[in-house]
Amino acid sequence: MAENKSPDPKQRQRAEALAPDPCGGPLTTDQGVIVEHTDDSLRAGERGPTLLEDFHFREKITRFDHERIPERVVHARGAGAYGYFEPYASCAEFTRAAFLQDPAVRTPVFVRFSTVQGPRGSADTVRDVRGFATKFYTSEGNYDLVGNNFPVFFIQDGIKFPDFVHAVKMEPHNEIPTGASAHDTLWDFVSLQPETLHTIMWLMSDRAIPRSYRMMQGFGVHTFRFVDAAGKGTFVKFHWKPKLGVHSLVWDEAQEVMGRDPDFNRRDLWDTIEAGQYPEWELGVQLVPEADEHKFDFDLLDATKIIPEEQVPVRPIGRMVLDRNPDNFFAETEQIAFCTANVVPGIDFTNDPLLQARNFSYLDTQLIRLGGPNFAHIPVNRPVVDVRNNQRDGYHQEEIHRGTNYSPNSLGGGCPALGSVDEGAYRHLAERVDGVKIRKRSPSFDDHYTQAALFWHSMAGWEKQHIVDAFRFELGKVGAMPVRERTVEQLAHVDHELATAVAEGIGVAAPARQETPSPRPSPALSFENNQGESTI
Numbered sequence: 001m002a003e004n005k006s007p008d009p010k011q012r013q014r015a016e017a018l019a020p021d022p023c024g025g026p027l028t029t030d031q032g033v034i035v036e037h038t039d040d041s042l043r044a045g046e047r048g049p050t051l052l053e054d055f056h057f058r059e060k061i062t063r064f065d066h067e068r069i070p071e072r073v074v075h076a077r078g079a080g081a082y083g084y085f086e087p088y089a090s091c092a093e094f095t096r097a098a099f100l101q102d103p104a105v106r107t108p109v110f111v112r113f114s115t116v117q118g119p120r121g122s123a124d125t126v127r128d129v130r131g132f133a134t135k136f137y138t139s140e141g142n143y144d145l146v147g148n149n150f151p152v153f154f155i156q157d158g159i160k161f162p163d164f165v166h167a168v169k170m171e172p173h174n175e176i177p178t179g180a181s182a183h184d185t186l187w188d189f190v191s192l193q194p195e196t197l198h199t200i201m202w203l204m205s206d207r208a209i210p211r212s213y214r215m216m217q218g219f220g221v222h223t224f225r226f227v228d229a230a231g232k233g234t235f236v237k238f239h240w241k242p243k244l245g246v247h248s249l250v251w252d253e254a255q256e257v258m259g260r261d262p263d264f265n266r267r268d269l270w271d272t273i274e275a276g277q278y279p280e281w282e283l284g285v286q287l288v289p290e291a292d293e294h295k296f297d298f299d300l301l302d303a304t305k306i307i308p309e310e311q312v313p314v315r316p317i318g319r320m321v322l323d324r325n326p327d328n329f330f331a332e333t334e335q336i337a338f339c340t341a342n343v344v345p346g347i348d349f350t351n352d353p354l355l356q357a358r359n360f361s362y363l364d365t366q367l368i369r370l371g372g373p374n375f376a377h378i379p380v381n382r383p384v385v386d387v388r389n390n391q392r393d394g395y396h397q398e399e400i401h402r403g404t405n406y407s408p409n410s411l412g413g414g415c416p417a418l419g420s421v422d423e424g425a426y427r428h429l430a431e432r433v434d435g436v437k438i439r440k441r442s443p444s445f446d447d448h449y450t451q452a453a454l455f456w457h458s459m460a461g462w463e464k465q466h467i468v469d470a471f472r473f474e475l476g477k478v479g480a481m482p483v484r485e486r487t488v489e490q491l492a493h494v495d496h497e498l499a500t501a502v503a504e505g506i507g508v509a510a511p512a513r514q515e516t517p518s519p520r521p522s523p524a525l526s527f528e529n530n531q532g533e534s535t536i
């Protein structure tokens with residue numbers, strides 16, 4: 001097989017996992033027994049009842065009946081592709097992550113783009129956030145950067161995620177509406193939870209209707225940490241920048257496209273890769289020394305905030321190219337399992353309470369979505385390095401383990417021996433943690449309006465008009481007038497002109513003028529290693 005010679009370790013591994021060609025011989029049952037033919041069931045006489053002993057019929061129908069698995073609870077609709085990532089230069093100054101050291105080393109990746117709200121069969125060009133999740137198959141294990149095309153998120157603490165998603169998804173009594181963000185529950189939640197406002201501004205902007213997955217930015221959203229070989233941490237935010245630039249549809253166009261081709265974005269990704277026009281992104285990072293953690297007028301742990309690029313510029317560190325469509329949507333794009341907790345040495349977490357919740361949630365949901373604890377055996381999820389541990393059994397165990405399975409162990413089989421490994425092992429950043437156990441958010445998370453206003457004031461006139469039109473369209477569908485009024489009152493804290501323009505279009509009174517944040521961010525900070533030329 002030619003594929004086995006690929007220099008890409010993931011492609012070699014996949015080639016070994018490919019099922020035999022179904023046309024390469026006679027049809028068999030799952031037990032390997034050759035089937036006479038598959039057009040008629042076994043019956044008692046030509047016109048008689050079907051017999052229970054027809055094992056081929058029963059197996060075929062049973063397998064069909066069990067073809068569907070639960071769709072993702074969010075991000076159900078997606079499209080994915082394989083490719084590679086290569087750094088421009090060594091990032092050893094900030095991180096020991098092996099895949100960020102050598103420009104000559106290409107790391108295989110799989111990327112899945114998605115919409116968030118709609119079910120698997122919904123349309124592509126709805127107003128929504130887009131998922132941008134990347135699995136790097138590195139020489140130190142899998143690293144997942146599970147991001148979105150917005151740099152901020154709707155809530156600050158993951159404990160609100162079930163509430164937020166229940167409000168966003170179809171209404172429970174009639175499952176209406178699907179695929180659009182306009183309904184009473186979402187806007188009720190927004191009007192009562194002002195931390196949503198910054199991301200809601202992005203959602204009402206043209207960023208929420210990308211023209212192509214190839215023309216979308218991606219963001220890790222949270223502040224993560226790089227950790228260097230000496231164990232020193234640096235805060236980092238990740239940015240993907242598309243080589244083709246950022247382009248959106250306009251609303252009327254998006255609606256028209258939705259009617260004509262609900263698979264518009266998926267088809268575009270597939271077709272361009274088939275045509276050899278491989279999409280490309282540059283990976284950039286914003287770096288903040290640990291010592292500067294508290295020098296901002298917002299909290300770095302708050303996922304509803306960006307770090308303005310005037311304050312901390314984005315440094316380009318590498319590029320990613322997607323050059324291969326999957327062979328099988330279900331096996332690969334549907335069964336891929338991303339998790340923010342999948343990190344490699346040199347990349348670590350912060351105490352962002354949204355990130356901490358995500359680190360728990362993804363593995364937990366995949367246990368049910370992918371039928372038990374062995375989903376890392378599925379080819380698309382398998383690391384390209386050996387996996388050795390004492391984890392055993394469970395549904396769909398594919399491996400035949402030998403020997404005993406505990407540690408420490410003198411009888412053979414269990415791994416490892418007593419003692420710790422130094423070389424190549426993941427070591428968590430030795431962060432000092434000190435606090436009183438308390439169910440309370442830090443006051444440094446309190447400002448919900450400054451960055452929403454910053455976003456609004458950064459828009460050109462026509463972009464502002466699109467945002468006003470979007471608010472009018474979406475809020476205009478809300479049946480509960482108090483919800484419309486409360487949302488407009490919230491918008492008045494962002495900008496009175498915006499709130500008044502929206503109010504006029506949806507039949508509610510213009511809100512009272514509120515104290516609104518200054519349109520500019522606080523003066524640029526001057527972090528020594530963030531100025532001038534990149535040192536990477």
Ligand code: HEM
Nearest residue numbers: 072075112131132133147148153158161221357358361365
């Ligand atoms: C799925 C991004 C917040 C729970 C996803 C996916 C993306 C994503 C891109 C789709 C992955 C794929 O293509 O398979 C984000 C971002 C967030 C965020 C950027 C905020 C910064 C959260 C939070 C939770 C959560 C707070 C829960 C506490 C989930 C779950 C799935 C999911 C359960 C489905 C995963 C699966 O079935 O494999 N998210 N998410 N997300 N997310 Fe998030």
